[in-house]
Each structure stands twice: as C-alpha cells, then as structure tokens.
Amino acid sequence: MLSDIFTLGTLGTDIFTDAIVFPLLTSHVCSRWRTVAFTTPRLWRTLIMTRNSTLQLSRTIFWLCRSRRSPLRIHLDFRDQNWNWDERSHNFRYTDMEDILRVLLPHMARWQHLELLCDTWEPIFTFLWHTRRRSAPLLQSIAISRCNAYFVLPGETFRPPALKRHIQLFDGDAPVLRRIALAGVHVDWTAGSLRNVTDL
8 A cells, every 4th residue: 555655656746856756755764665665666667867977877777677667757858058059069969868778778668758858959869760660669658859949040951961861750669659749850750650649
C-alpha cells in the first residue's frame, strides 16, 4: 500500500522537478520508506536532464536502474538563457546529445512520453538521426521544440545549411503514438506509417 501511495505522489503532478524530488524525499525519511522507495520502479520513471554533466548522467543511470521495466517520462531541456543567438557558440552541441543518447537509447522501448527543448537545430538533428531507425513501441506523446524565435524571421535562411534535411520519425514504428508537437522541427512524413496520431 505504501508503494501505491508513493507512486501517486509522482503521477499526480505535471511538474517534472516534483517528480524528481519526490522519490528522493520518500527514500530519506526512514529505513522502511527507503526500502519501499527503492523497490517501487514506477517511482523512478521520470527522467529530467538540463545539461550534459557527469552528475546528471549518473543520476539518470541510477533512475533507469531503479525504474526497471517501467514506462519512462523523459524531459530534456537544454535551453540556455544566456545564449548569444550564434548557432556555433551554444554550450549544448551535437556531441552532448550523443552522450545523453548513449544512456537513453538502450531504454527506448520503454519511452512513453518525451519532451525535448533546444535553442539550436544541431542537437535536435542529432536526436532525430539516432532515433530514426529505431522503434518506440510504448511512446504515446512526443514534443520537440527549437526554441529560437529568430529562425522564423523574414529573410532568415535555414541554419546550419549542412543539416537541412528531413528525417523520418522513428522509422514510422511507433504504434501507440497519439500526440506529436513540433516547433521549428521538420521531419519526413512521406515515408512514415504513424497512422494512429490523433493530435498534431
């Protein structure tokens, strides 16, 4: 029963930080709560990353181990409020995304909800490229946003030009995907088989 109560504590919020803090709080109350928390996989199913750091990668690996086979809610927010709008100077690059995907991709069969927020196209392209030939059997919703208002200004051209290509989303193999939200993101819809999408 205590396990169910703990799980409700994470499911009852849409605030991702609460879902991260709650398992830590419950596991530090007493030894019994700690044991219950560590043996309740659903308590650890929400993953948050805001930068490529050893601390966040280690925490994510810990959460992935504790969540066992539970479906995952993943929130990746790599925006930088101090960014100077130069695509080449952003502190989150494609290599950072590759580091993070090395941790997340082995668990892609468990992805249920995913949100990715970036200022620049390079890491988004990297995400799409590395997931394009994989299936996402449990994925119900995905939101990817290029949070850079300047790329839609009149007269602006696509940057970086070398990455101007459309990529298929999950090779069309996401049978329960219902909701897709894309902002500043272009994908190849012609080759896909995402027939069950109801909200775009």
